[in-house]
Amino acid sequence: MIFIDACLKKPTPYTPVWMMRQAGRYLPQYMAVRKSVGGFLELCKDFRKASEVTIQPVEILGVDAAILFSDILVVPLEMGLDLEFVAGEGPKFKNPLKNLEDLKALSPEKAVKNLQYVYDTVALTRQNLSDDKALIGFCGSPWTVATYMIEGGTTKTYAICKKMAYSNPELLHEILRSVTEATKLYLENQIKNGVNAVQIFDSWASALEESAFFEFSWKYILEICDYLKAKFPQIPIIVFPKGISGYLDKISGNFDVFGVDWSTPIDLAAKKLGQKYTLQGNMEPTRLYDKNAIKQGVSQILEIMKNRPHIFNLGHGILPDIPVENAKYFINLVHEMSVGK
Ligand code: CP3
Numbered sequence: 542m543i544f545i546d547a548c549l550k551k552p553t554p555y556t557p558v559w560m561m562r563q564a565g566r567y568l569p570q571y572m573a574v575r576k577s578v579g580g581f582l583e584l585c586k587d588f589r590k591a592s593e594v595t596i597q598p599v600e601i602l603g604v605d606a607a608i609l610f611s612d613i614l615v616v617p618l619e620m621g622l623d624l625e626f627v628a629g630e631g632p633k634f635k636n637p638l639k640n641l642e643d644l645k646a647l648s649p650e651k652a653v654k655n656l657q658y659v660y661d662t663v664a665l666t667r668q669n670l671s672d673d674k675a676l677i678g679f680c681g682s683p684w685t686v687a688t689y690m691i692e693g694g695t696t697k698t699y700a701i702c703k704k705m706a707y708s709n710p711e712l713l714h715e716i717l718r719s720v721t722e723a724t725k726l727y728l729e730n731q732i733k734n735g736v737n738a739v740q741i742f743d744s745w746a747s748a749l750e751e752s753a754f755f756e757f758s759w760k761y762i763l764e765i766c767d768y769l770k771a772k773f774p775q776i777p778i779i780v781f782p783k784g785i786s787g788y789l790d791k792i793s794g795n796f797d798v799f800g801v802d803w804s805t806p807i808d809l810a811a812k813k814l815g816q817k818y819t820l821q822g823n824m825e826p827t828r829l830y831d832k833n834a835i836k837q838g839v840s841q842i843l844e845i846m847k848n849r850p851h852i853f854n855l856g857h858g859i860l861p862d863i864p865v866e867n868a869k870y871f872i873n874l875v876h877e878m879s880v881g882k
Pocket residue numbers: 560561562563564565566575581608609610611612613614630631632679681695742744858
């Protein structure tokens with residue numbers, strides 16, 4: 542698999558490419574399947590349909606890897622926290638965590654068992670996906686997942702969880718430990734059922750100042766990496782802490798690929814990290830609205846990453862109103878322009 546070769550810094554005939562959020566609303570075929578089951582969470586829980594939409598972008602766009610169709614928030618959902626996806630508003634937890642009693646009512650062990658529908662999606666997808674395409678499993682970082690469990694949904698300020706970080710750090714650490722325990726076993730089961738690599742999404746890393754990032758987020762990401770590498774040294778791990786370009790110097794650990802977000806210049810990441818890790822990224826996602834912008838973005842990034850281990854991706858998720866034709870154009874262009882680079 543060319544994607545796995547790139548993760549492991551082996552030479553590849555062209556640069557492999559996939560897109561974060563590649564299975565989703567910009568694809569009419571996804572909308573049709575989602576409608577047939579009722580809603581987003583219903584789709585995550587229906588392993589046959591979830592597997593179908595996992596494979597859609599591989600067949601429609603020709604990306605080099607499929608990413609498991611699910612969500613980072615199924616972990617707290619199955620720990621026992623009531624989750625709803627409200628159209629146009631995103632995820633909502635009815636009873637966000639306020640204290641230790643709330644946390645004690647949740648069960649990481651139960652979550653790991655209840656997530657069987659995800660393991661079934663993985664197994665079926667690996668069975669149906671062509672042998673040269675990788676299947677990527679994933680989870681949220683404990684910090685990013687905890688922001689939703691504490692705030693109850695998406696937040697602009699992170700006021701409640703950051704207040705907890707400073708006024709009751711023990712409670713925040715208890716929550717993070719609990720999510721970390723569930724996540725280690727959850728990813729272990731994804732691997733046992735057939736994923737070829739895993740990505741840890743730390744979408745809200747940049748909500749924290751430097752010292753708090755290392756204390757409340759990075760530390761738990763590294764714990765997950767160490768756990769998985771001790772058991773599955775051959776499975777590549779991708780980390781994606783978004784918006785931390787100010788302290789790339791201090792980033793190292795037991796992972797293979799560093800996901801570069803669009804706000805971090807990829808030449809800076811290459812200078813700081815490019816010898817040790819494969820870099821993944823990082824075209825600005827809204828370039829996908831315009832073909833000239835795509836061409837310019839792809840050629841700039843390929844030029845910088847020439848002769849370095851690289852997986853092409855967007856610098857964050859694809860937006861729901863991107864024309865499919867432009868997404869196809871992007872994937873083809875990366876393949877064509879990177880031959881022999
Ligand atoms: O294609 C893929 O990348 C695989 C599937 C995937 C989803 N969510 C499906 C989804 C992955 C990897 C995620 C990760 C995820 N989920 C993250 C981390 C990545 C990132 O984008 O930063 C986060 C923060 C979440 C939490 C989440 N899920 C939010 C905030 C939302 C609402 C925002 C939105 O885009 O609607 C979701 C919903 C969600 N997750 C959708 C999909 C396809 C949209 C649901 C729908 O209407 O069909």
